[in-house]
Amino acid sequence: xxxxxxxxxxxxxxxxxxxxxxxxxxxxxxxxxxxxxxxxxxxxxxxxxxxxxxxxxxxxxxxxxxxxxxxxxxxxxxxxxxxxxxxxxxxxxxxxxxxxxxxxxxxxxxxxxxxxxxxxxxxxxxxxxxxxxxxxxxxxxxxxxxxxxxxxxxxxxxxxxxxxxxxxxxxxxxxxxxxxxxxxxxxxxxxxxxxxxxxxxxxxxxxxxxxxxxxxxxxxxxxxxxxxxxxxxxxxxxxxxxxxxxxxxxxxxxxxxxxxxxxxxxxxxxxxxxxxxxxxxxxxxxxxxxxxxxxxxxxxxxxxxxxxxxxxxxxxxxxxxxxxxxxxxxxxxxxxxxxxxxxxxxxxxxxxxxxxxxxxxxxxxxxxxxxxxxxxxxxxxxxxxxxxxxxxxxxxxxxxxxxxxxxxxxxxxxxxxxxxxxxxxxxxxxxxxxxxxxxxxxxxxxxxxxxxxxxxxxxxxxxxxxxxxxxxxxxxxxxxxxxxxxxxx
RNA sequence: GGCCCGUUGGUCAAGCGGUUAAGACUCCGCCCUCUCACGGCGGCUUCGGGGGUUCGAUUCCCCCACGGGUCACCA
Numbered sequence: 001x002x003x004x005x006x007x008x009x010x011x012x013x014x015x016x017x018x019x020x021x022x023x024x025x026x027x028x029x030x031x032x033x034x035x036x037x038x039x040x041x042x043x044x045x046x047x048x049x050x051x052x053x054x055x056x057x058x059x060x061x062x063x064x065x066x067x068x069x070x071x072x073x074x075x076x077x078x079x080x081x082x083x084x085x086x087x088x089x090x091x092x093x094x095x096x097x098x099x100x101x102x103x104x105x106x107x108x109x110x111x112x113x114x115x116x117x118x119x120x121x122x123x124x125x126x127x128x129x130x131x132x133x134x135x136x137x138x139x140x141x142x143x144x145x146x147x148x149x150x151x152x153x154x155x156x157x158x159x160x161x162x163x164x165x166x167x168x169x170x171x172x173x174x175x176x177x178x179x180x181x182x183x184x185x186x187x188x189x190x191x192x193x194x195x196x197x198x199x200x201x202x203x204x205x206x207x208x209x210x211x212x213x214x215x216x217x218x219x220x221x222x223x224x225x226x227x228x229x230x231x232x233x234x235x236x237x238x239x240x241x242x243x244x245x246x247x248x249x250x251x252x253x254x255x256x257x258x259x260x261x262x263x264x265x266x267x268x269x270x271x272x273x274x275x276x277x278x279x280x281x282x283x284x285x286x287x288x289x290x291x292x293x294x295x296x297x298x299x300x301x302x303x304x305x306x307x308x309x310x311x312x313x314x315x316x317x318x319x320x321x322x323x324x325x326x327x328x329x330x331x332x333x334x335x336x337x338x339x340x341x342x343x344x345x346x347x348x349x350x351x352x353x354x355x356x357x358x359x360x361x362x363x364x365x366x367x368x369x370x371x372x373x374x375x376x377x378x379x380x381x382x383x384x385x386x387x388x389x390x391x392x393x394x395x396x397x398x399x400x401x402x403x404x405x406x407x408x409x410x411x412x413x414x415x416x417x418x419x420x421x422x423x424x425x426x427x428x429x430x431x432x433x434x435x436x437x438x439x440x441x442x443x444x445x446x447x448x449x450x451x452x453x454x455x456x457x458x459x460x461x462x463x464x465x466x467x468x469x470x471x472x473x474x475x476x477x478x479x480x481x482x483x484x485x486x487x488x489x
Numbered sequence: 490g491g492c493c494c495g496u497u498g499g500u501c502a503a504g505c506g507g508u509u510a511a512g513a514c515u516c517c518g519c520c521c522u523c524u525c526a527c528g529g530c531g532g533c534u535u536c537g538g539g540g541g542u543u544c545g546a547u548u549c550c551c552c553c554a555c556g557g558g559u560c561a562c563c564a
Binding site: 012013014016048050051053054112116119123127130131132133134156158173176179181182185186187189190192193194195197199200201203204219220221222223224225226227245247248250253254256282285286287289291293294295312313314315316317318319321322323324325326332364366367368369378395397398431441442443444445446447448449450451454456457458459460461462463464465 | 490491492493494495496499500501502503511512513514515522523524525526527528556557558559560561562563564
């Protein structure tokens with residue numbers, strides 16, 4: 001029997017206070033990769049807060065809330081704990097220090113006492129002479145005595161990774177195959193900063209190994225650092241995890257989606273009336289195409305069919321039009337009751353009157369709404385009848401003009417007056433028998449009614465539905481007004 | 490600029506040497522219809538360029554172009 005390895009993946013945000021769409025997608029893929037297949041694995045949340053200067057108060061709450069809302073539940077993390085904690089990097093300082101010392105002892109890392117000024121000067125010089133800026137290994141030649149003396153004197157220092165002088169490094173990305181680079185193009189990067197915090201470059205390697213992460217899923221911005229991480233794994237003699245570098249989510253062909261561009265974050269999309277499941281579903285499709293073709297998938301359905309090998313290599317442009325479509329699909333698949341609940345806050349934004357049939361209104365809105373924010377604009381005729389142009393009564397297609405409209409409305413008036421139970425089915429029955437009596441097309445009667453009740457060219461629902469939504473009193477009042485106006489001309 | 494990655498319709502994409510180059514969104518047309526929608530049916534539009542390899546390239550190799558990433562004591 002085949003031994004199945006239980007996946008362990010992680011989402012490792014740094015708490016900067018903003019969950020953008022690309023980040024969420026990375027979290028989603030990591031979650032899906034863990035949960036895909038027959039034996040669900042573990043999804044870990046780890047906080048990468050090693051940059052004290054960038055720490056934003058409350059940023060973690062945004063991350064927690066977003067993941068919870070979208071259902072990306074983590075099995076191990078800062079708040080829930082787990083066997084390989086702590087899950088906050090600032091609480092793991094001692095661990096990194098210990099491993100850095102091991103590297104120094106092995107000769108795979110070294111202390112560096114260079115100050116910022118020297119480093120800056122060096123870089124400027126290198127740039128000026130057209131060579132790639134790289135640490136010149138000034139401190140690599142320090143003798144053990146010199147190092148001990150500087151350390152004892154309390155001179156600020158950092159620890160650098162010692163990149164091999166010659167040769168190449170190869171690493172494997174699951175969707176890009178092997179990538180090989182020359183060691184001489186790599187910099188002796190900083191592992192431990194002067195404040196004794198590790199850099200991301202060091203902490204991610206140590207943590208991914210210690211936390212047993214099997215597949216590392218992150219953005220392409222780390223692709224060019226990956227060789228240096230492999231060198232670290234090799235120096236420790238650790239098994240290298242699988243890598244998946246996700247292509248960026250773009251705003252257009254050349255720009256990434258970003259906060260700087262003022263592009264929508266997850267929170268912004270929610271505020272704009274998108275459903276969380278629809279957002280998640282849509283962003284999953286940016287760079288991943290499910291086998292089988294069905295694109296509308298719940299989180300658990302996605303988990304069933306997800307494979308990191310189906311993630312694409314090239315960037316994907318975020319298309320708000322398609323997001324609208326996906327959102328509309330989710331809306332339409334709701335039961336009338338669910339839609340009513342969801343739409344109610346948006347309906348109440350635009351409707352103050354309390355005598356309307358809101359359930360019926362929601363039903364009329366249901367197929368006419370892609371995003372919840374579409375709702376208010378469709379309801380601007382309810383509280384007050386717009387001061388409409390009588391020309392609306394004229395429709396070539398419906399074969400109505402002023403005279404026809406006036407006549408129809410006059411026929412309708414007594415009939416509706418006699419409808420006791422003012423509901424759509426009853427009104428429908430009454431008006432259709434009128435139509436039959438008159439022997440005319442539906443539109444002759446119904447078009448003028450709709451215009452009289454709404455004063456609008458387009459409305460959610462036809463005349464009958466509008467009458468039921470408005471109620472008898474208001475309907476009769478609007479009908480009377482229309483007759484009065486039409487009679488005057 | 491060096492290094493690395495990418496390039497199938499307007500957008501997301503399937504494809505993994507031989508296909509009429511899937512599908513979805515958008516757009517257009519028709520049907521349904523009391524408006525607008527919904528729904529149904531149909532249609533337009535694609536392999537960045539140039540060389541190879543091969544009987545045969547969207548698929549493999551090379552070069553070019555374009556786009557992106559990265560060159561921090563940020564992640």
